[in-house]
Amino acid sequence: MKAKDIRKGMHDGIPIALGYVSVSFTFGLMAVGSGMKWWQAVLISMTNLTSAGQFAGLEIMMMEGGLIEMALTQLVINIRYALMSISLSQKADDTFTVPVRMAVGFGVTDEIFAVAVGKNKSVGKYYMAGLIIVPYIGWAAGTVAGALLGEVLPQIVSDALGIAIYGMFLAIIIPKARDDSKCFKVIVIAVLLSCCFKYLPVLNSISSGFVIIICAVAASVVGALLYPIEESE
Amino acid sequence: MKNFFVYLIVMAGVTYLIRTVPLIVFRGKVKNKYIKSFLAYIPYSVLASMTFPAIFYSTGSMISGVAGTVTGFILAYRRKSLLFVAISACAVSLLFAILQ
Numbered sequence: 001m002k003a004k005d006i007r008k009g010m011h012d013g014i015p016i017a018l019g020y021v022s023v024s025f026t027f028g029l030m031a032v033g034s035g036m037k038w039w040q041a042v043l044i045s046m047t048n049l050t051s052a053g054q055f056a057g058l059e060i061m062m063m064e065g066g067l068i069e070m071a072l073t074q075l076v077i078n079i080r081y082a083l084m085s086i087s088l089s090q091k092a093d094d095t096f097t098v099p100v101r102m103a104v105g106f107g108v109t110d111e112i113f114a115v116a117v118g119k120n121k122s123v124g125k126y127y128m129a130g131l132i133i134v135p136y137i138g139w140a141a142g143t144v145a146g147a148l149l150g151e152v153l154p155q156i157v158s159d160a161l162g163i164a165i166y167g168m169f170l171a172i173i174i175p176k177a178r179d180d181s182k183c184f185k186v187i188v189i190a191v192l193l194s195c196c197f198k199y200l201p202v203l204n205s206i207s208s209g210f211v212i213i214i215c216a217v218a219a220s221v222v223g224a225l226l227y228p229i230e231e232s233e
Numbered sequence: 234m235k236n237f238f239v240y241l242i243v244m245a246g247v248t249y250l251i252r253t254v255p256l257i258v259f260r261g262k263v264k265n266k267y268i269k270s271f272l273a274y275i276p277y278s279v280l281a282s283m284t285f286p287a288i289f290y291s292t293g294s295m296i297s298g299v300a301g302t303v304t305g306f307i308l309a310y311r312r313k314s315l316l317f318v319a320i321s322a323c324a325v326s327l328l329f330a331i332l333q
Contacts, residue, residue, distance in 0.1 A: 015315035022323065040237055047245035052283075057244045067243050074247040080279045081248075085255040087272040090263060098257055105253025110283070111315070114276050159293035160301075160327035166288035167305040167322035169280045174309035176277055186274045187281040194282035215282035216275060223278070224270035 002126050009130020015168075016111045016131075017138030022164035023051050024139045028146025029158060030055070034062050038147035045143035049109060049136060051165060052212075053077045076210055083216075084113040093122040100125045107132030114172045186223035190215050292326045296333060301326035 024045055031041035036058070048054050053074050060070050085108050089096075096104070104125070112131055116123050150158070177184040193215040197203045206214075263269050288305075289298045305322035313321075 015319075018316045019319045022319070043241060044244070047241060048248050050248055053244070053248055057240070061237070061240050067239065070240060070243050071247045074244055075251065078248050078251045080275070081252040082255045083272070083275045083279070085252050086259045087275055089256055089259050090269070090272060096260075101256045101260075102253055105256045106249060108252040108256070110276070110280060114280065117273075117276060155293075156330050157327060160297065160323045160330060162291040162293065163288060163298065163301040163305070163322045163326050164319045166284050166291055167301070167309075167319035168315045169284040170288075170302075170305040170309040170322075171313065171315040171318035173277050173280050173284070174306060175312050178310060183274065183277055186278055190278040190281040191285040195286050198286050212279060212282050216278040219278040219282070220271045220274040223274040224267045228266050228270045229273055230266070 005126035006130040009127040013134030016135040019168040020138040021142035022161045024142030025146035028143040029150030032147045041147045095125040182227035190219035297326040297329040300329040
């Protein structure tokens, strides 16, 4: 059971890892491009394992921002992980002891979370270990590659790689929207709100980390009130 | 730059605690129908608001971004894998950028 669960997790982690390689490649490229040593970029990736937070953190480091600013920025951009962790906790089976939770918590990312909660049954620690380790390696390896090889890659190619992470997100939300009309409505609300924050005056001056939280929380609250999921579903 | 390691510890520490504390604190199963629904919707609303409209601007040009988005959308709708959708979106964006 143990080996089988780890293997299953690793298998499910492969597509995530490959998607991560392209994104972390971009991170490594940008970090070195803005004056960081290659090993510093890799160390950031290996200790943070988060896309938006790392890109924002890199900018703060380069601008020599304050530590409070750094902490607040990470808090705002990554607070969605807290919501995901609470949600994941609902899917966890009884192998999730406190030490396991301390380890698994490190690996809660958008995609790992989405795959884990997308499972029909509860998830155990061995499955999660497999599901986290492969994307983790991909994230670190992509950063190394981007930091070391980034300069030889043509700009047009690295630009095109920018859409990779969003392509992954589409692959998670679109099939769900197709199957679940309630979730479809929530997704539409979130997208409309997010577009308001992009295009409307005043609203578009709010930083992107806050925007994600506001849109996601508002859309999910509306969804929970108007389209609550009944027990049998 | 200030000390790299101080930044690193603050950055990684905050990120780690955000993920782990809720996982340790909220261990019971939520019974309330509305809170359960809220938590079930969160991942999709987060990803949706992160993706749109940012995806259109993710490739450096609006045309290649929209081309990649349409490609990704169609393939995701046909339930293709995460990897296939992501790579195809990149490939089509690249193609449009070259043709432009």
